[in-house]
Ligand SMILES: NC(=O)C1=CN([C@@H]2O[C@H](COP(=O)(O)OP(=O)(O)OC[C@H]3O[C@@H](n4cnc5c(N)ncnc54)[C@H](O)[C@@H]3O)[C@@H](O)[C@H]2O)C=CC1
C-alpha cells in the first residue's frame with residue numbers, strides 16, 4: 001500500500017476492531033488508490049478517503065417477532081447508510097445468521113463504488129439481520145419482515161435510502177417489507193424499495209440482472225482477447241438468484257455450466273446443469289442441492305462440504321456467485337492448474353486477496369464484484385426511474401439498457417486501469433473509476 005495511505009488504513013483498523021471483512025474491503029480499495037493520491041494530493045488534504053471509510057450513519061435495532069410455536073424470538077437489525085454523495089443510499093438487505101456489523105459495513109462500502117460505476121445517481125448503503133429464513137414458514141418470515149420494517153421505515157424513503165434484496169431476501173421478503181411500509185406510512189411510495197413484484201412496481205429484468213450482468217461483463221473481457229463464451233466450460237458456485245441467472249445467460253451464449261452449490265456442498269453435472277430442475281428445487285421448493293442429483297440421475301454427482309471444493313472442477317471460466325471469501329488461494333491454484341482463463345465475481349468479495357493476486361499474476365481476466373455484479377443495482381435504479389415516471393418498460397428495452405450499462409462499466413474500468421499504467425487490471429480500474437466520481441462529488445459538496 002502507498003505510504004501516504006497507510007495512516008488512513010491504520011485509523012480504519014483502530015476505529016473498527018474485529019470487523020475483518022470491512023477491513024479487507026477497505027484494504028482492497030486503498031491498494032488501488034496510491035497512484036490517484038499522487039496525481040490528486042488535494043484529496044488527502046480534504047481527508048476524502050478517511051471520510052469515505054466512515055459511514056454517514058449506522059443504525060442497529062432490535063427485531064422481536066413471534067414464531068409458529070408462540071415463542072418470542074429476538075434478532076438484530078442493521079442499516080448502514082454509508083455515502084450519499086451521488087444520490088440516496090442504495091443497497092440490499094441480507095438475512096443470514098452470519099450477519100453482524102462488519103459484514104454490513106463491508107457490503108455498504110463496496111456498494112459506494114459499485115453504484116458509482118453504474119453511472120446512476122445512487123449512493124451506497126446496506127442492511128440486514130442475523131435472522132435466517134431457512135426452515136421458517138412463510139408466516140414466520142412475514143412476521144419477522146413486519147417487525148424489521150416497523151423500525152426501518154423511519155430511516156428510508158425514495159429520496160433518502162432505498163433497500164432491495166441480497167442473500168436471504170428475495171421477492172417474498174420484499175413483498176412483506178413493502179406491505180408493512182405502506183401500512184405504517186399510509187403512502188404508496190413505489191420507489192422506497194426495489195426488487196418488487198411485476199404487478200406492483202417492479203421492473204422486468206431486475207430478477208435476472210445481477211447474474212446476467214456478470215456474464216455480460218465476462219463477454220466483454222473475453223472480447224478484449226478476441227474470445228467468446230461459446231463452447232467454454234463454466235463453473236458456478238451458489239444456487240440462489242445470482243447463480244441461477246448467471247447460469248441461464250452463460251448457457252444461452254453457448255457455454256456448458258457444470259456446477260452449482262449451496263452451503264451443504266456442490267453438484268458436478270458434466271452434461272450441463274438442468275436449469276429448470278435447479279430452479280424448481282431452489283426457487284420453488286427451497287430445497288437442498290443434493291435433491292438435484294437424486295432427481296437428475298446420470299453422471300451428476302453431489303460432493304458434500306468438507307469433502308471437496310467446487311473450484312476443483314476443471315473450467316475455462318469461474319463465476320463465484322454464493323458469498324464472501326468462498327474462493328481461497330488453494331482454489332485459485334486448482335483453477336489455474338486446470339487452465340482457467342476468466343474469473344468474474346457474481347457475489348460480493350467472494351475471492352480472497354491471495355486468490356485475486358494469483359489470478360492477476362497468471363494474467364487471467366479477473367472481474368471484481370463491484371464491477372461484475374453491478375447489473376443488479378443498476379437495474380434497481382432503472383426500477384426507480386420507472387416508478388418515478390409511473391411507467392413500465394418492456395423486457396427487451398430494459399435488457400438493452402442493462403447491456404449498455406455493463407459495457408460502459410467494463411470500458412470505464414479498462415480505461416481507468418490503462419490511464420493509471422495498469423492495463424488489464426480490472427480491480428484497480430474499478431476502484432479508481434468508482435472512487436473518483438464519489439470523491440469529486442464530495443469535494444464539491446464541502447466538508448459534510
Ligand atoms: N441479489 C442481487 O441482486 C445481488 C447479489 N449480490 C451478491 O451475490 C451473492 C449471492 O446473492 P443472492 O444470489 O442474491 O442470494 P440468494 O440468497 O439468492 O443465494 C445465496 C446463495 O449462496 C449460497 N450461500 C450462502 N452462504 C453460503 C455459504 N456460507 N457457503 C456456501 N454457499 C452459501 C446459498 O446457499 C445460495 O445458493 C451475495 O454475495 C450477494 O451479496 C451482488 C449483487 C446483487
Ligand SMILES: O=C(O)CCC(=O)C(=O)O
Pocket residue numbers: 090091092093114162163164165166194348373374376377378380
Ligand atoms: O439492487 C440493489 O439495490 C442492491 C443490490 C445489492 O445489494 C448489491 O449490489 O450487492
